[in-house]
Amino acid sequence: MGKREIPLFVFDKNREHGIGECDFVCCTDIDNGFIAKIDYTNEPEGVTERTRIGKPNNGISLRIEIKRIIGKNPDDATIRTLMKKAESLYVESSQMKVVEKPTDADMINFLDILIDGNKHYLSAAGSDVNERNTILSSLKMLDSIKHRLIELSGN
Template sequence: MAKREIPLFILDNNRAHNLGECDFITCTDIDNGFVGKIDYTHCQEEISDTVRTGEERNVIRVRMEIKRIIGKNPTPAAQRSLLKKAMEYYTEINTVEVNTSSPTDKQCIDFLDTLIKGNRHNLTEAGVDYNERKIIATSLNMLEAIKDKLKNLKQNE
């Protein structure tokens, strides 16, 4: 069996698209490819040909919905299977293990990166409220400073 020439899933999670708190995933399968929107919800478990929710964690679920089919010969069964694989892939790469009793420096830096990413999104969502934007920008600057300080401490060890 030959290896893929391109990845099966391509993830857009930079949230610079200004479409709200969501990510997008593209499945590049030639027959059953799709573009899916990923967001978070409080709904019950949902599984269909075009929608799938993940495991409930802290009363919310990841919800993935196919928004555009780009495959040449799509079949519902194959799309359901690929949607399931896409959910597993997304969950695996977005699960941040947090060890609050004795975190490593790398875990602290990774968690700060997650907070920074979320705050950058909040900055774009703040709109024209000057005070809100200033608070978020200050928080971002402080998180970056903490991260840099941790990295410098680690390098000097």
């Protein structure tokens, strides 16, 4: 089977794995494949052999941390390049396209992206109970708006 007969990256974004607010990516490259955890941090931008932390946005950076190498002949430079590509695809898939006249489905999808994208603030809040409660209230309100929109649109 050739390298590109299957997707190069497979993202798990359902967050139902029960280990906190993170997603996963599997790189299926034959020689340099890996499984990595994707989460958010307030650490500075940087790259190591097994971790990539992107440019901060409002003090929060995307972190990709390799948990397992699955490639047959791993090369550190190629793996770093693949982590950068995975980061770009992840960020691109998490952003909403600008739509002139959004449909109900567009608005529901936007709310899903907004909810998922803001869950990382819970872990960033740490032990600050007031901040956590504010974030939880906001997430609950966004989810309620989404469900009301679903009811009204008949989906």
